[in-house]
Amino acid sequence: MSDPTTATSTGPLLDRDGVRLTVEDGAVATITLCNPAKRNAQSPALWRALTEAGRLLPGDVRVVVLRGEGVSFSAGLDRQAFTPEGFDGEPSFLDMARGPEAELDATIAEYQEAFTWWRRNDVISVAAVQGHAIGAGFQLALACDLRVCADDVQFAMRETSLGLVPDLAGTKPLTDLVGYARALEICATGRFVRAEEAERTGLANLVVPAADLDAAARDLTAALLAAPRDAVVETKALLREASTRTYEEQRVAERAAQGRRLRDLAGLGE
Structure with missing residues (x-):
């Protein structure tokens, strides 16, 4: 895949541990998983870089595009994590499991931070997914608000087959998108979810030929930028919380949000 954006005049804002962050025209950031030789396998260092990328986003960024170089979006966790040696400078997962329970919980919570900031209200995140998106790769695609997928995409949640659970x-989001029964079946069997099923069940917002993935992500980004930013931010906040509110609570939230928008349009904003 070619890079759909160009770096800022000073170069990438972040380029380390298999993660590169670039910004185009102020409003669009691209976060690229850039270790195609290992099919963008993930590690704790990569997760820390993803967390840092979220912190480094300039305030005028409205859309974040997540992509992976090479034939696969991300083949999941690098299995080196489960070897006695682990990664250089990192404890192996086996050693962490032998440590205090509170420390293990805190470490997993730190890893999860790489997967949680994508849904914050001030940006819309779009995953452009091709090839394999397995385990941690599947969960990273799910972390985004929207997913544009190539027709060769293969999602799979393999953690359960390894004696683990999806914990990132x-x-x-998987259950919200496809429902409990299908989510359980996908996770418990570890099977592949391919493009047609992904689009039919709502995992994919759009499926396109692999050669058109970058162009489709650009077109979607342009459409997301067309509306005024504050209206998009308020709408995203309403939709994100809708499932946790009653019908009446959502009506109240809608009125409050619309009041803010009307006051702003009338020049009465704070």
Whole structure:
């Protein structure tokens, strides 16, 4: 895949541990997983870089596009994590499991931060997904608000087959998108979800030929930028919280949000 954006005049804002952050025209940021030789396998260092990328986003960024270089979006967790050696400078997952329970919980919480900021209200995140998106790769795609997929996409949640659970904040969006029964079946079997099913069940907002993935992501980004930013931010906040509110609570939230928009349009904003 070619890079759909260009770097800022000073170069990438972040380029380390398999993650590169660039900004185009102020409003669009691209976060690229850039270790295609390992099919963008993930590690704790990569997760820390993703968390840092979220912190480094300039305030005028409205859309964040997440993509992976090479034939696969991300083949999931680098299995080196489960070897006795682990990664250089990192404890192996086996050693972490032998440590205090509170420390293990805190470490997993730190890892989850790489997967949680994508849904914040001030940006819309779009995953452009091709090839394999397995385990942590699947959960990273699920972390985004929207997913544009190539017709060769293969999602799979393989954690359960390894004796683990999906723990990188992916179970909630997966269940919200496809429902409990299908989410359970996908996770418990570890099977592949391919493009047609992904689009039919709502995992994919759009499926396009692999050669058209970058162009489709650009077109969607342009459409997302067409409306005024504050209206998009308020709408996203309403929709994100809708499932946790009663019908009456959502009506109240709609009125409050619309009041803010009307006052702003009338020049009465704070």
